[in-house]
Amino acid sequence: MYNKGTIIPGLILFVLFVTFPIWFNGLTTAGDLPKPELPPGGEKQCVMPADYMRANHMQLLNEWRDNVLRDGDREILEINGKKYPKGLQMACMTCHSQKEKFCDSCHTYAAVDPYCWDCHLTPNEAGSKEAMH
Amino acid sequence: MDNKRRKFLKIAGASVLAGIGAPAVIKLTAATPALASGHGEAPAHAPAPDAHGGHAEEAPQGVRLGMVIDLRKMNENPEMLDSAIAACIAAHNIPEFPDKKNEVKWIWKAPFENVFTDHSASHSAAKVKNFPSVALCNHCDDPPCVRACPTQATFRLEKNGIVAMDFHRCIGCRFCMAACPYGARSFNWQDPRPYIKKYNKEFPSRMKGVVEKCNFCGERLALGQEPACVEACKGTGAIVFGDLNDAKSEIRAVLDKEFTIQRKPTLGTKPSVFYIV
Numbered sequence: 001m002y003n004k005g006t007i008i009p010g011l012i013l014f015v016l017f018v019t020f021p022i023w024f025n026g027l028t029t030a031g032d033l034p035k036p037e038l039p040p041g042g043e044k045q046c047v048m049p050a051d052y053m054r055a056n057h058m059q060l061l062n063e064w065r066d067n068v069l070r071d072g073d074r075e076i077l078e079i080n081g082k083k084y085p086k087g088l089q090m091a092c093m094t095c096h097s098q099k100e101k102f103c104d105s106c107h108t109y110a111a112v113d114p115y116c117w118d119c120h121l122t123p124n125e126a127g128s129k130e131a132m133h
Numbered sequence: 134m135d136n137k138r139r140k141f142l143k144i145a146g147a148s149v150l151a152g153i154g155a156p157a158v159i160k161l162t163a164a165t166p167a168l169a170s171g172h173g174e175a176p177a178h179a180p181a182p183d184a185h186g187g188h189a190e191e192a193p194q195g196v197r198l199g200m201v202i203d204l205r206k207m208n209e210n211p212e213m214l215d216s217a218i219a220a221c222i223a224a225h226n227i228p229e230f231p232d233k234k235n236e237v238k239w240i241w242k243a244p245f246e247n248v249f250t251d252h253s254a255s256h257s258a259a260k261v262k263n264f265p266s267v268a269l270c271n272h273c274d275d276p277p278c279v280r281a282c283p284t285q286a287t288f289r290l291e292k293n294g295i296v297a298m299d300f301h302r303c304i305g306c307r308f309c310m311a312a313c314p315y316g317a318r319s320f321n322w323q324d325p326r327p328y329i330k331k332y333n334k335e336f337p338s339r340m341k342g343v344v345e346k347c348n349f350c351g352e353r354l355a356l357g358q359e360p361a362c363v364e365a366c367k368g369t370g371a372i373v374f375g376d377l378n379d380a381k382s383e384i385r386a387v388l389d390k391e392f393t394i395q396r397k398p399t400l401g402t403k404p405s406v407f408y409i410v
Contacts, residue, residue, distance in 0.1 A: 069299045072292050074355040090335055118340040119300060121226075125326075126334040 034109040037101040047077060047084050047091070058114075061088060088120045097123040197294035198272065198349055199377040199405035200363075201387045206371040208264050213366050214242065217267070220365035224350065226338040228325030237319040239347040240269040240362055249408075251397055261410065269362075270317040270347035271396060271404030272296045281312035287346075294377075294405060295349045305342040314400050318346045377405060 001007065038044075046053050048060065064086040067073040077084040077091075084091040096102045099122040107114060207214050221227065221240045228237055242265035246254035249266070276296045278287050286302035287309050289295070310318045324341045332338070336352060339345050350360035358364065363374045375384035393407035 065299075065301060069297065069301075070288070072290050072351070072355075074352075089337060115340075119337040119343075121332055121334065121338065123334075126332045129329060129332045 034105040036103075036105045037098060039095040039102070040097065041095075043095045045080060045082070046095070047079055061092075061116075064088075088116060089126075093120075093123055099124065195294075195378065196292065197274075197377045197405065198354075199294075199375070199384060199407065200269075200349075200360075201373040201384055201391075201393060201407045201409065202267055203371050203373075203391075203409045204261075204264075204266055205409060206366075206369055207267060208260055210369070210371075211264070213369060213371055214265070214267060217362035217365040217372065218242070220361040221347075223331060224333055224353070224361035225336055225348075226325075226329050226333055228321075228328035228338075229330065230323070230325075230328050235322045237321060237325065237345060239319075239345070240267060242266070243268050248396060249394065251399060252394070266408070268315065268317070268396070269406065270296060270349075271315055271402065271406045272347075272349055274403035274405065275401065277312040277314065277402060278309035278318065281308040283308060286344075290351075293354075295351055296346075297348055297351060298344070298346060300337070300339055300343050300345065303343045305344060307344060309344055314397055314402065315404075318344050320344050 048056075053060070067075075068086050074086060077086065093099070099117070106112075218240055222229065225239060227239060230236060245257065245261050245264070245266045246252075247266075248268050254262075272295055274294070276287075276289055279285075279289055279296065282288075283306060284302045284304055286300070286304070287296065287298045290297050305320065307320055310316075310320060321339055321341050321343050325338055329338055350358070353360060359367070360374055363372045366372045370387075373384050373387050375382040377384060377388075379385065387409075388407060391409045393409055395404045395407055398404070
């Protein structure tokens with residue numbers, strides 16, 4: 001083979017470069033799966049099974065939004081004796097009171113930046129201005 | 134060359150004429166059989182034209198929420214108006230900006246002649262002149278803001294007549310603000326969060342670039358509560374809230390008894406907030 005000395009290191013470099021995302025993720029912390037912290041107080045139950053919520057919470061929230069705001073359907077869901085008014089602040093955040101440890105852990109990992117929090121208050125924010133007035 | 138162009142124009146002209154004429158010809162030929170079949174099964178199709186013709190002057194049916202504000206009672210007790218406004222601010226996380234040009238207002242005070250621009254303000258009584266009137270969204274039957282909104286972020290709830298807003302959809306174009314003849318909408322020019330004195334956990338705040346307005350406390354009504362301003366004036370009868378279409382409601386009793394005025398009734402928006410002066 002002509003130019004063996006250039007071609008073989010070149011090929012090795014090329015393979016390394018192409019597979020960079022695979023081995024870089026394996027070697028660094030970027031591959032660690034997020035571990036969202038469950039609600040304090042040992043709450044085990046949600047409005048839907050955990051699997052469903054993990055995959056579809058955003059659709060559910062959109063449905064609730066349309067129900068409440070556009071259709072005026074604010075019917076309170078009752079699941080196993082617990083009442084859930086439809087709403088991010090009124091239902092979700094009462095259990096998942098630590099947005100930073102629950103929501104953010106996955107959202108940051110997936111590089112999703114939902115704008116829910118631009119308007120909806122996290123318990124921390126709501127608490128910060130409760131003492132005043 | 135000339136000859137060719139002449140020929141081209143002739144063909145083009147003829148085809149344009151044919152193109153314009155074709156739909157008319159199709160319509161004419163299609164209309165005859167349609168009419169014929171319509172006559173054949175008249176009973177089934179007959180009500181349709183009636184229904185179309187009838188809805189023009191129909192009054193809105195079903196629950197239609199409205200409000201009567203007694204300015205005389207507000208006049209006697211000025212603190213009541215302040216407490217009503219404060220109740221609204223607390224209920225809806227309304228920011229209180231120091232600069233008046235950024236003001237966000239759902240229910241607010243304004244001079245009588247600014248609120249009732251249709252009414253003559255010359256030689257008005259001192260108590261009217263000096264006392265601020267209350268203004269809020271009129272929740273019109275025919276709201277111009279709903280027509281102006283390109284995203285349907287503002288819409289009319291058919292079930293109770295509230296002109297509501299879906300803040301998620303608002304793109305901040307402010308067409309609704311231009312359309313509203315009552316100035317009942319406010320734009321968030323800056324992040325409101327630092328200017329909210331006390332958060333109400335049950336209600337979201339808004340963000341920069343979103344228009345907001347009074348929602349007749351839709352979220353409180355759903356829980357069986359009265360609007361915050363009505364509750365703040367409870368027992369005084371200064372604000373009466375209820376269903377305008379329910380002949381037995383308290384609001385109708387007040388409307389039947391008292392002389393009331395509306396804001397800018399000549400615009401035909403049919404406001405559902407009434408005032409006793």
